[in-house]
Amino acid sequence: xxxxDAGGVSGRxxxxxxxxxxxxxxxxxxxxxxxxxxxxxxxxxSEIRIPRSTVSEAVGALASAGLVRRDRHGRSTMVRLSxxxxxxxxxxxxxxxxxxxxxxxRAVSRMDALRRGRTCYDxxxxxxxxxxxxxxxxxxxxxxxxxxxxxxxxxxxxxxxxGVDPAMIASAGRRxxxxxxxxxxxxxxxxxxRLGAAICSLWLHSGLVRRxxxxxxxxxxxxxxxxxxxx
Numbered sequence: 001x002x003x004x005d006a007g008g009v010s011g012r013x014x015x016x017x018x019x020x021x022x023x024x025x026x027x028x029x030x031x032x033x034x035x036x037x038x039x040x041x042x043x044x045x046s047e048i049r050i051p052r053s054t055v056s057e058a059v060g061a062l063a064s065a066g067l068v069r070r071d072r073h074g075r076s077t078m079v080r081l082s083x084x085x086x087x088x089x090x091x092x093x094x095x096x097x098x099x100x101x102x103x104x105x106r107a108v109s110r111m112d113a114l115r116r117g118r119t120c121y122d123x124x125x126x127x128x129x130x131x132x133x134x135x136x137x138x139x140x141x142x143x144x145x146x147x148x149x150x151x152x153x154x155x156x157x158x159x160x161x162x163g164v165d166p167a168m169i170a171s172a173g174r175r176x177x178x179x180x181x182x183x184x185x186x187x188x189x190x191x192x193x194r195l196g197a198a199i200c201s202l203w204l205h206s207g208l209v210r211r212x213x214x215x216x217x218x219x220x221x222x223x224x225x226x227x228x229x230x231x
Contacts, residue, residue, distance in 0.1 A: 016065065017065050017066075017067070020061050020062060020064075020065040020067065021067070021090075021093070023058065023061065025050055025054055025055065025057075025058040026058045026061060026062055028048040028050060028058075029044055029048065029055060029058050029059060029062060029068075029079075030062065030067065030068075030081070030086070030090055031048075031090070031216075032044050032047050032048055032216075033068065033079065033080055033081045034081070034087055034090060034118075034119065034120060034121060034216050035118075035119050035211065035215075035216035036080070036081070036119055036121050036122045037080070038071065038078040038079065038080040039078065039079055039080070040076050040077065040078055040079070041055050041056050041059055041077065041079065044059070044079065046214075047214045059079050063079075066082055067081070067082055067086050068080065068081055068082055068086075069081075069082045081121060084121045084122065084175075084192060086121075087120050087121030087122075087181075087192075088121075088181055088182075088192065091120055091125065091181055091182050091183065091184050092182045092184075093184075094184025094185075110215065110217070113212055113215065113217035113219075114126060114185065114215070114216070114217045115127060115185045115186075116128065116217070116220075117129070117209065117217065117218045117219075117220055118215075118216045118217045118218060119200065119211075119216045119218060120181060120183075120190065120192070120216075121192075122196070122197040122200055122201070123181070123190065123191060123192045123193075123196030123197055123199070123200045124190060124191075124196070124199070124200050124203075124209075124218070125181070125183050125184075125185075125186075125190050126183065126185055126186065126190075126217075127185075127186065128209075128218070128220060129183060129186075129190030129191070129196075130183060130186045130188045130189075130190055131228070132190065132191060132199065132228070133180070133188065133189060133190050133191045134188075135228055135231050136149075136155075136178075136191055136195070136231070137149065139152075139154075139155065140152065140154075140155030140158060140159065140231065141155060141178060142155075148178070149177075149178040149180075150177075150178075151169060151177060151178070151195065156169065158230075158231060159195075159198075159199075159231075162202075162227060162230060162231060163202050163206065164195075164198050164199060164202055165198055165201075165202070168194055168195075168197065168198035168201070169194055169195055169198055175193060175194055176193045176194070177193050177194050177195055178191060178192075178193045178194075178195050178196070179191070179192040179193040179196075180192070181196075203224070203227075204218075207221055207223070208220070208221055208223055208224040208227060209221060209224065
């Protein structure tokens with residue numbers, strides 16, 4: 001939780017980050033990177049339909065603010081979000097903002113796809129993410145202290161049997177096993193943390209969902225309903 005106390009994050013620091021996010025091009029770049037893909041500046045420019053030079057300037061500002069990182073791969077520079085905290089902040093801001101009414105069939109179809117299911121950094125959001133959270137909190141997870149969630153032994157066995165990498169849900173590591181993440185299109189939270197990332201990775205690599213072109217929306221494929229039923 002941000003704080004203006006001396007021991008917390010200063011209001012000036014928050015304002016600095018907020019100023020960068022408030023830039024429309026920077027916001028568009030961040031939205032494109034919420035798919036948890038590393039993209040080149042040219043790929044981002046093509047996806048959000050903004051000139052490459054403008055996108056490059058926005059990426060520089062975002063990197064200076066610590067919101068994205070840039071990695072060299074040969075002659076290319078790949079850009080991605082600096083971490084899941086950035087994704088959480090963007091989803092939370094999305095809940096506060098009044099989304100513009102989509103105009104035109106293409107915009108309406110894009111919004112519908114995002115509401116059905118999308119990636120929020122490295123976990124699922126939208127109706128897909130909320131349904132997954134409901135299934136997980138109905139037997140796989142058990143309530144812990146201070147509103148947290150813990151993975152019960154039977155739940156762990158079921159997840160491993162369904163193909164979730166046990167190393168990704170091991171107890172070690174600084175990143176929490178389970179976090180709830182606010183969902184800007186739904187009224188219920190979805191599941192983030194190591195568990196959310198493990199399930200998202202499994203579904204993407206096993207073909208239970210596929211990414212839609214130039215979007216962080218995903219299409220649920222045959223077999224996903226069976227996986228959820230077994231969960």
